[in-house]
Structures are given as structure tokens and as C-alpha cells.
Amino acid sequence: MRTALCERLGVEFPLFAFSHCRDVVAAVTNAGGFGVLGAIAYTPEQLDTELTWIDERVNGRPYGVDVLVPGKLDASALDRDAHLTDFIPERHRDFVTHLLSKYGVSTPPQPVAASADEFGRRVTAAGATGLIDVALKHPIGLIASALGPPPPEMVAAARQAGIPVAALVGTVEHAHRQVAAGADLIVAQGTEAGGHTGEIATMVLVPQVVDAVAPVPVLAAGGIASGRQMAAAMALGAEGVWCGSVWLTTEEAETAPAVKRKLLAASSLDTVRSRSRTGKPARQLKSAWTEEWDSGQESPGPLGMPLQMLVAEAAMARVGLAAERGEPGAVELANYFVGQVVGQLDQVKPAREVVYEMVSEFADAVERLSSLSQ
Amino acid sequence: MRTALCERLGVEFPLFAFSHCRDVVAAVTNAGGFGVLGAIAYTPEQLDTELTWIDERVNGRPYGVDVLVPGKLDASALDRDAHLTDFIPERHRDFVTHLLSKYGVSTPPQPVAASADEFGRRVTAAGATGLIDVALKHPIGLIASALGPPPPEMVAAARQAGIPVAALVGTVEHAHRQVAAGADLIVAQGTEAGGHTGEIATMVLVPQVVDAVAPVPVLAAGGIASGRQMAAAMALGAEGVWCGSVWLTTEEAETAPAVKRKLLAASSLDTVRSRSRTGKPARQLKSAWTEEWDSGQESPGPLGMPLQMLVAEAAMARVGLAAERGEPGAVELANYFVGQVVGQLDQVKPAREVVYEMVSEFADAVERLSSLSQ
Structure with a gap:
């Protein structure tokens, strides 16, 4: 061409x-x-x-x-001396704990490759x-x-x-x-x-x-x-x-293999624009994660960027591992950014x-x- | 071609x-x-x-x-002996009255070309x-x-x-x-x-x-x-x-001229998929009508089809006439079905x-x- x-x-x-x-x-x-x-x-x-x-x-x-x-x-990201995780409200931490327990995710918190501050400030x-x-x-x-x-x-x-x-x-x-x-x-x-x-x-x-x-x-x-x-x-x-x-x-x-399987099975109706992974509207696979944050009765609503990124990434590290182990609740929660072409x-x-x-x-x-x- | x-x-x-x-x-x-x-x-x-x-x-x-x-x-539409307007709840009638008064629409109810029953059952x-x-x-x-x-x-x-x-x-x-x-x-x-x-x-x-x-x-x-x-x-x-x-x-x-002016001025961000005009999701110009029904504090939520059609058409007949007379609140309420190409x-x-x-x-x-x- x-x-x-x-x-x-x-x-x-x-x-x-x-x-x-x-x-x-x-x-x-x-x-x-x-x-x-x-x-x-x-x-x-x-x-x-x-x-x-x-x-x-x-x-x-x-x-x-x-x-x-x-x-x-979120203003926290611009304060170079602040620890970003200090800005995550108790309600949001509790909601994630509740969510992982509700869906039976037994995998413990995972070590992360980078510090939350470095990750959030990228x-x-x-x-x-x-x-x-x-x-x-x-x-x-x-x-x-x-x-x-x-x-x-x-x-x-x-x-x-x-x-x-x-x-x-x-x-x-x-x-x-x-x-x-x-x-x-x-x-x-x-x-x-x-x-x-x-x-x-x-x-x-x-x-x-x-x-x-x-x-x-x-x-x-x-x-x-x-x-x-x-x-x-x-x-x-x-x-x-x-x-x-x-x-x-x-x-x-x-x-991740569990996500790949969900992508291959999904139709073009199975995506949603949601703020639940990054704090800004991003299209992704509909899953228990997006449903619970976006319309769950107990949802505190997503935080801004980058705080919601930190909340979601830490939780998704656990969810991903649990999904690989075949934990069905984790498979329900697992998702990833994808467009409507997922149906193809x-x-x-x-x-x-x-x-x-x-x-x-x-x-x-x-x-x-x-x-x-x- | x-x-x-x-x-x-x-x-x-x-x-x-x-x-x-x-x-x-x-x-x-x-x-x-x-x-x-x-x-x-x-x-x-x-x-x-x-x-x-x-x-x-x-x-x-x-x-x-x-x-x-x-x-x-809506089941009402299938009962041939029923008067459709009898199925419109008091809350919905009151909400429309409140809306037209809030936006200062002084034009009285308009005679309609067809009976509500005939219109609803089309x-x-x-x-x-x-x-x-x-x-x-x-x-x-x-x-x-x-x-x-x-x-x-x-x-x-x-x-x-x-x-x-x-x-x-x-x-x-x-x-x-x-x-x-x-x-x-x-x-x-x-x-x-x-x-x-x-x-x-x-x-x-x-x-x-x-x-x-x-x-x-x-x-x-x-x-x-x-x-x-x-x-x-x-x-x-x-x-x-x-x-x-x-x-x-x-x-x-x-x-309607007031709607045409709004269409010519609108950008592609000015439409919304809303159930407020027919009871089913329909893309239309965002207006005070869609905002009040979809996110207004007092909104009773739209009815099903065809009842919401009857509610909306009767109100919009008044709004349209008032908008032509230059009533500013009526111009805010006025809208019509249109796609995102409206920006072009x-x-x-x-x-x-x-x-x-x-x-x-x-x-x-x-x-x-x-x-x-x-």
C-alpha cells in the first residue's frame, strides 16, 4: 500500500x-x-x-x-512526597475485600513488581x-x-x-x-x-x-x-x-489464559464503558468486577485516576492468579480492556x-x- | 451505481x-x-x-x-377494550405537569389529531x-x-x-x-x-x-x-x-423550526440514548426533557411502550408550540430523534x-x- x-x-x-x-x-x-x-x-x-x-x-x-x-x-498523584495508597479511602479498601470474599477469591495479596507510588505516577x-x-x-x-x-x-x-x-x-x-x-x-x-x-x-x-x-x-x-x-x-x-x-x-x-478464553467466547454486547479499572471511562469486558463497581448496592463508586488504577491492579493481580487456578468466582470477576470487536x-x-x-x-x-x- | x-x-x-x-x-x-x-x-x-x-x-x-x-x-396495549390513558399512573401525569410548569411552558394542552388509543395501538x-x-x-x-x-x-x-x-x-x-x-x-x-x-x-x-x-x-x-x-x-x-x-x-x-435550529447547532456529543420519548432506548437530542426523565431527582422513570409515547407526545405537542412562540423553557425541553451525525x-x-x-x-x-x- x-x-x-x-x-x-x-x-x-x-x-x-x-x-x-x-x-x-x-x-x-x-x-x-x-x-x-x-x-x-x-x-x-x-x-x-x-x-x-x-x-x-x-x-x-x-x-x-x-x-x-x-x-x-487526582491531586494526590501530583504531590511527590505523598504515598498514593494513603489516599485510598477505607470504604474502597473494604469494598474490595468484601468483593473478593463474596466471589470466593482465596488467593492472598500478591507481591507487585513496582511500588504503588511509582506505578501510579507513570x-x-x-x-x-x-x-x-x-x-x-x-x-x-x-x-x-x-x-x-x-x-x-x-x-x-x-x-x-x-x-x-x-x-x-x-x-x-x-x-x-x-x-x-x-x-x-x-x-x-x-x-x-x-x-x-x-x-x-x-x-x-x-x-x-x-x-x-x-x-x-x-x-x-x-x-x-x-x-x-x-x-x-x-x-x-x-x-x-x-x-x-x-x-x-x-x-x-x-x-492471561482465563481472560483469553472469555475474550474468545464474548459477543459484541459483552463490553462496557466503565470507570472501575482506571478511574476514567474505559471500555472493557463486562464482568462481576464492572457490575459490582458500576451498579452494586454497596459500591462506593470508583476513585479518580490513578487511585482507582492502584485499587484495581492490586485486586486483579489476585483475581488473575485465582482464575488460573480455576476458582469460578475469580473467573467471574476477571476482565480486561477490549473493544466491541471482541465479538469477531x-x-x-x-x-x-x-x-x-x-x-x-x-x-x-x-x-x-x-x-x-x- | x-x-x-x-x-x-x-x-x-x-x-x-x-x-x-x-x-x-x-x-x-x-x-x-x-x-x-x-x-x-x-x-x-x-x-x-x-x-x-x-x-x-x-x-x-x-x-x-x-x-x-x-x-x-406494555400489556395495556394488547387489551382492545382498555383506554390506554387510564394506565398512565398519577405520578407520571404529575411529573409532566411539574416539568412543564418548572420550564414555564404556558401553552395549554393541544387537541390531538388521533385518539390516544388509536395512536398507542399503531x-x-x-x-x-x-x-x-x-x-x-x-x-x-x-x-x-x-x-x-x-x-x-x-x-x-x-x-x-x-x-x-x-x-x-x-x-x-x-x-x-x-x-x-x-x-x-x-x-x-x-x-x-x-x-x-x-x-x-x-x-x-x-x-x-x-x-x-x-x-x-x-x-x-x-x-x-x-x-x-x-x-x-x-x-x-x-x-x-x-x-x-x-x-x-x-x-x-x-x-419544527425550534428543533431544526437546535439540530443545526448541535455537536455529535449532544445526543443521548434515552427511554424518555417512547419507553424504549432511542437516540435523540439531549434536552431538558431527557435530562429530567433520565436523571432528575423527581423523575418517576419512563413507562413502557406505548404509554411513554402517549405521555411524551402530548407534552411535546405543547412544548413544540411554546418553543415556536419563543418561550425559552420550551426551547430547553424541545428535542427530536437524531443520530450522532447531527454534528455534521x-x-x-x-x-x-x-x-x-x-x-x-x-x-x-x-x-x-x-x-x-x-
């Missing part, structure tokens, strides 16, 4: 793969797409290790790194910029910023290194704000997407954003996991697509095969459209 | 226009599309008059008629079939059934007359059920659509429905008001598109021009896609 964006970024297909798994990132990049590693899962040291691993496998082909910097954060401008500083020591080809506009220091560092900055948006207003903050590439993400997402559907959002920010190139995200959907997104005016959910059921993905995912495939199938189906869809138009 | 569906239905473009205004239906049909009149706005006698008016203007070109037959109805199988019996005396080219599967007597009458039946769906399961009930054409409608709609976005729903019901042809609905969106829908596998919102701001539409509608145009612009932009989008694919 020959698009201006492909030439600029040095890829064969304008197919961006967001994943927290280095294996997926390397596989998609090696197949001619553009892998983007979600850095928020890692400490700066871990990120360095992951990127070195990727560097050794992609042979100079381009890949990127994604961070999360919300415009609004989503501050300072934390995200720290991750990007590490990434810039590697031959990355893109920095992506989800939620709020990229912090000025991040844009400055990227500019100096000659690396384009992409930013995710859910409204036209956000798109204008991101371009003003220095974004070189906009990812317009519809409500059907997994993870943090707005209310406007991809079909409506993409053309509006394309027209609003032209000539800044736009990628479409949300509802895209096949070549027909890729063709549709590009018919709307996008120069490429940004996919996340479709990689969760690939062979390379480190998705019913088979485990290598990531490379997903790329090739999408590109081939894209060509078929375009050929079919062309024949109608004659 | 040459598609199998165009040939079968005798149209130039597979562009279906759902409207309650006969002028829009005739204009789209005369421009080479396929107008579909929403019959639920009329008594059988009125419908006969409207269809005769259309017949005199379209010179034999094809148009259709749409009815609404939900799978589940959405029963018997009521809808009565409307279709009238329609079948005209040279219609399509019967469409929204919400539940078409009643067997309606399918039988259509079959005998050789008229195809279309059915709207929001999930794959509904699509299977509609085909089993005898639908010849499926309209897969995404959550971004105006009116009664489900939760799954068009981008995700359409390919799933296309694959599920093949070789039954599928139209895409929801999020489609431009040629790029039409091309996207057809890239997903749809054989055509079904549009409603885009006609509300055409010259021909009889949309910022100009009043003749319906014919909308058709030609969509077809022309469709061709441009396909050409652009083809050039990328080479």
Missing part, C-alpha cells in the same frame, strides 16, 4: 498495533505494520529491557511507544516523560500519547530527536487541542474501542476529525479488526488504522497472520467497492 | 431515506434513491392521503413504508398491519419493520403482493430472528443512529450481520450522512445505506442535493481508496 504516511514512517501497511506485549509489537513490525508498545505497564528499567528485546528482533524496522497522560488527575507528565526519556535511547519511530495532550517537555524531546508524536482523541475539540500541543498525527478513536474512549462512534468521529485537522494525518481507531473495517476507516478519510483488541487473542499476546475474535492466530489477512481483505473490499462504483 | 439490490428494487443509488415527511420521500425517490415513509405518524386514513400525494409525484419510481412493531409491549401487530393494508393499495416497493420481527400476517400480505420486507436490527441475534420471520432485507443499525437503537456501533455490527445472514442483503444504518460514510458502510459489506437524520435539516423536512448537519439543503452530494462524495472516496490500494 502506498500512502504518504507509509512513506514517511517507512512501513508497508498503515496498520498500527497497540499492545503491551513486546512479542506482538515485534511481530507486527516485522510483518510490515507498525507495532506500538504500551509503556505504562513498565518501570523505566523494565521498559529499557523490553525495547532492547524488540530492537534485537526488528532489524531496524519502525516501532513506537505509547504513554498515558490524562489532562485531569500517568503524570513527569512519569510519562521519564518513560519517554528511556524510549528515546532506542531507535523508536513514534511516540503516542493517550488521554490528554502530550506534555510540552515530551514534545520538545521528541522534536529534538526527530520523532513524530501521535495523540489519541475522542472529539473534534480534543483533536484541535492536541494539534495545538504539537501532535504530528491524530488517532481518532470511536466509542466502540477498547480502553479509554469517548462517546462518539468511529463512523461519525473520523470524518469530522479528518476535516478539522487537515492536513495533519489521522488514523482511525475503534471497531477495526478486519480488512473490511480497515477499508471502511480509510474510506472515511483516515490515512491508516490503529488497532488494539485484535492482538489480545494472538498467539504472541501474554493475555474467536480464534487464536499468529499476529503476522492477522496482519496479512487484514491487508488481503482490505484489497478485496476496495476491489468490490470499485466494481460497484463503475 | 450498479448493485444487485439497485437492479432488484429499480433504483439508481442504494440510498434509502427514512422520513416522516412525504416531501422528503418523494424528493429522494425522484433523485434516484429510495424514500421510505414512517407510517407510525399517521392514522390509516391520513396514511392513505400521504401515499396518494407521493404517488402523484414520483411517476412510478419506487418508495416504501415503515412501521414499528416491538417484540415487547405499534401493535394489529395496528401496524392495518397501516400496511392501506399501504398495499398503493404501488409501494418495500415494507420495513423496525424493532421486533414483522408479524406473520404482515409478511403473508407482503409476499402475496410481491413486496419485499426489510427489518431493522441491532444485533446478530436479532438479524437471525428477522430472517427466520421472513425478512428479505436486513437493515443493520449501529448505536450511533437516531431513534430506537442498540449498543453496538455500525463499524462492528455491519460486517457481523452481513456474514451472519448472507446471502440476504444488508443495508447499513447509523452514522451515515455523507458519501465517505456511505463508502465506509459498503466497504463493510453492506449493499446500501439507510439514512434518517440527514433529512431532518433538508428544506423539505417538516421538522449545519446547513439547510434540498433533499435532492443531499442525495447528489452523497453519491458524488461516494465516488471520490472509492477512487481515493483504489489509488491507495495499487
Whole structure:
């Protein structure tokens, strides 16, 4: 495929793969797409290790790194001397204890890889910029910023290194704000997407954003996991697509087996936009976790970001382990960020095969459209 | 455009226009599309008059008629001897009185064109079939059934007359059920659509429905008001598109002026799926009406269909008149069914021009896609 964006970024297909798994990132990049590693899962040291691993496998082909910097954060996160866990109210701790006991999760609290303070502060401008500083020591080809506009220091560092900055948006207003903050590439993400997402559907959002920010190139995200959907997104005016959910059921993905089974079985009605995992609305698999937080009688309601992230991650570490042991209540609670395309995912495939199938189906869809138009 | 569906239905473009205004239906049909009149706005006698008016203007070109037959109805609607208004609880009457007074609507109750019983029962199988019996005396080219599967007597009458039946769906399961009930054409409608709609976005729903019901042809609905969106829908596998919102701001539409102004000013964030107008989730303009019913402290919660329709229509008749008189509270309450594409509608145009612009932009989008694919 020959698009201006492909030439600029040095890829064969304008197919961006967001994943927290280095294996997926390397596989998609090696197949001619553009892998983007979600850095928020890692400490700066871990990120360095992951990127070195990727560097050794992609042979100079381009890949990127994604961070999360919300415009609004719970004030606790900005107080550098505070212990974030001190800000989690007793009611919320009690609710989680009650929930795990109600669902019979017997697995004890798990040791965590990073301190809660370090983990919670990865989503501050300072934390995200720290991750990007590490990434810039590697031959990355893109920095992506989800939620709020990229912090000025991040844009400055990227500019100096000659690396384009992409930013995710859910409204036209956000798109204008991101371009003003220095974004070189906009990812317009519809409500059907997994993870943090707005209310406007991809079909409506993409053309509006394309027209609003032209000539800044736009990628479409949300509802895209096949070549027909890729063709549709590009018919709307996008120069490429940004996919996340479709990689969760690939062979390379480190998705927890219990979650992978739920993803493969789920229909497109089985997702919900919920604040129960991060404190901000994020689409994810409906589960006892989302139901109890969102409509349970005893729910104290989710906290802000990053406090709810800390609450959820600690609980989900236990739930995940218990689900692997086959504890049925834990399987009910287990969930993960995924878009409405989950209804299409019913088979485990290598990531490379997903790329090739999408590109081939894209060509078929375009050929079919062309024949109608004659 | 040459598609199998165009040939079968005798149209130039597979562009279906759902409207309650006969002028829009005739204009789209005369421009080479396929107008579909929403019959639920009329008594059988009125419908006969409207269809005769259309017949005199379209010179034999094809148009259709749409009815609404939900799978589940409030039991009151099925008791032929009951007065439907007797089933509206005191709390709901009081809430409407309180609402109109809170927003300073001084316009008195309005005489209604039809009895509440007749109006409420248009959405029963018997009521809808009565409307279709009238329609079948005209040279219609399509019967469409929204919400539940078409009643067997309606399918039988259509079959005998050789008229195809279309059915709207929001999930794959509904699509299977509609085909089993005898639908010849499926309209897969995404959550971004105006009116009664489900939760799954068009981008995700359409390919799933296309694959599920093949070789039954599928139209895409929801999020489609431009040629790029039409091309996207057809890239997903749809054989055509079904549009409603885009006609509300055409010259021909009889949309109340106060509502038209709100539609032209609205962004794609200004709609909500609410049960406050019909008793079933329907996307519409956010307004004081939807806010008060959906989250007002004193709200008794909406009734089922058709009782909530009666409550809302009577109130909205007063609100509409008061809004025309410039009463500001009435303007706050006024709303109408519309999809997220409302953010694209910022100009009043003749319906014919909308058709030609969509077809022309469709061709441009396909050409652009083809050039990328080479």
C-alpha cells in the first residue's frame, strides 16, 4: 500500500498495533505494520529491557511507544512526597475485600513488581516523560500519547530527536487541542474501542476529525479488526488504522489464559464503558468486577485516576492468579480492556497472520467497492 | 451505481431515506434513491392521503413504508377494550405537569389529531398491519419493520403482493430472528443512529450481520450522512445505506423550526440514548426533557411502550408550540430523534442535493481508496 504516511514512517501497511506485549509489537513490525508498545505497564528499567528485546528482533524496522497522560488527575498523584495508597479511602479498601470474599477469591495479596507510588505516577507528565526519556535511547519511530495532550517537555524531546508524536482523541475539540500541543498525527478513536474512549462512534468521529485537522494525518481507531473495517476507516478519510483488541487473542499476546478464553467466547454486547479499572471511562469486558463497581448496592463508586488504577491492579493481580487456578468466582470477576470487536475474535492466530489477512481483505473490499462504483 | 439490490428494487443509488415527511420521500425517490415513509405518524386514513400525494409525484419510481412493531409491549396495549390513558399512573401525569410548569411552558394542552388509543395501538401487530393494508393499495416497493420481527400476517400480505420486507436490527441475534420471520432485507443499525437503537456501533455490527445472514442483503444504518460514510458502510459489506437524520435539516423536512435550529447547532456529543420519548432506548437530542426523565431527582422513570409515547407526545405537542412562540423553557425541553451525525448537519439543503452530494462524495472516496490500494 502506498500512502504518504507509509512513506514517511517507512512501513508497508498503515496498520498500527497497540499492545503491551513486546512479542506482538515485534511481530507486527516485522510483518510490515507498525507495532506500538504500551509503556505504562513498565518501570523505566523494565521498559529499557523490553525495547532492547524488540530492537534485537526488528532489524531496524519502525516501532513506537505509547504513554498515558490524562489532562485531569487526582491531586494526590501530583504531590511527590505523598504515598498514593494513603489516599485510598477505607470504604474502597473494604469494598474490595468484601468483593473478593463474596466471589470466593482465596488467593492472598500478591507481591507487585513496582511500588504503588511509582506505578501510579507513570500517568503524570513527569512519569510519562521519564518513560519517554528511556524510549528515546532506542531507535523508536513514534511516540503516542493517550488521554490528554502530550506534555510540552515530551514534545520538545521528541522534536529534538526527530520523532513524530501521535495523540489519541475522542472529539473534534480534543483533536484541535492536541494539534495545538504539537501532535504530528491524530488517532481518532470511536466509542466502540477498547480502553479509554469517548462517546462518539468511529463512523461519525473520523470524518469530522479528518476535516478539522487537515492536513495533519489521522488514523482511525475503534471497531477495526478486519480488512473490511480497515477499508471502511480509510474510506472515511483516515490515512491508516490503529488497532488494539485484535492482538489480545494472538498467539504472541501474554493475555492471561482465563481472560483469553472469555475474550474468545464474548459477543459484541459483552463490553462496557466503565470507570472501575482506571478511574476514567474505559471500555472493557463486562464482568462481576464492572457490575459490582458500576451498579452494586454497596459500591462506593470508583476513585479518580490513578487511585482507582492502584485499587484495581492490586485486586486483579489476585483475581488473575485465582482464575488460573480455576476458582469460578475469580473467573467471574476477571476482565480486561477490549473493544466491541471482541465479538469477531474467536480464534487464536499468529499476529503476522492477522496482519496479512487484514491487508488481503482490505484489497478485496476496495476491489468490490470499485466494481460497484463503475 | 450498479448493485444487485439497485437492479432488484429499480433504483439508481442504494440510498434509502427514512422520513416522516412525504416531501422528503418523494424528493429522494425522484433523485434516484429510495424514500421510505414512517407510517407510525399517521392514522390509516391520513396514511392513505400521504401515499396518494407521493404517488402523484414520483411517476412510478419506487418508495416504501415503515412501521414499528416491538417484540415487547406494555400489556395495556394488547387489551382492545382498555383506554390506554387510564394506565398512565398519577405520578407520571404529575411529573409532566411539574416539568412543564418548572420550564414555564404556558401553552395549554393541544387537541390531538388521533385518539390516544388509536395512536398507542399503531405499534401493535394489529395496528401496524392495518397501516400496511392501506399501504398495499398503493404501488409501494418495500415494507420495513423496525424493532421486533414483522408479524406473520404482515409478511403473508407482503409476499402475496410481491413486496419485499426489510427489518431493522441491532444485533446478530436479532438479524437471525428477522430472517427466520421472513425478512428479505436486513437493515443493520449501529448505536450511533437516531431513534430506537442498540449498543453496538455500525463499524462492528455491519460486517457481523452481513456474514451472519448472507446471502440476504444488508443495508447499513447509523452514522451515515455523507458519501465517505456511505463508502465506509459498503466497504463493510453492506449493499446500501439507510439514512434518517440527514433529512431532518433538508428544506423539505417538516421538522419544527425550534428543533431544526437546535439540530443545526448541535455537536455529535449532544445526543443521548434515552427511554424518555417512547419507553424504549432511542437516540435523540439531549434536552431538558431527557435530562429530567433520565436523571432528575423527581423523575418517576419512563413507562413502557406505548404509554411513554402517549405521555411524551402530548407534552411535546405543547412544548413544540411554546418553543415556536419563543418561550425559552420550551426551547430547553424541545428535542427530536437524531443520530450522532447531527454534528455534521449545519446547513439547510434540498433533499435532492443531499442525495447528489452523497453519491458524488461516494465516488471520490472509492477512487481515493483504489489509488491507495495499487
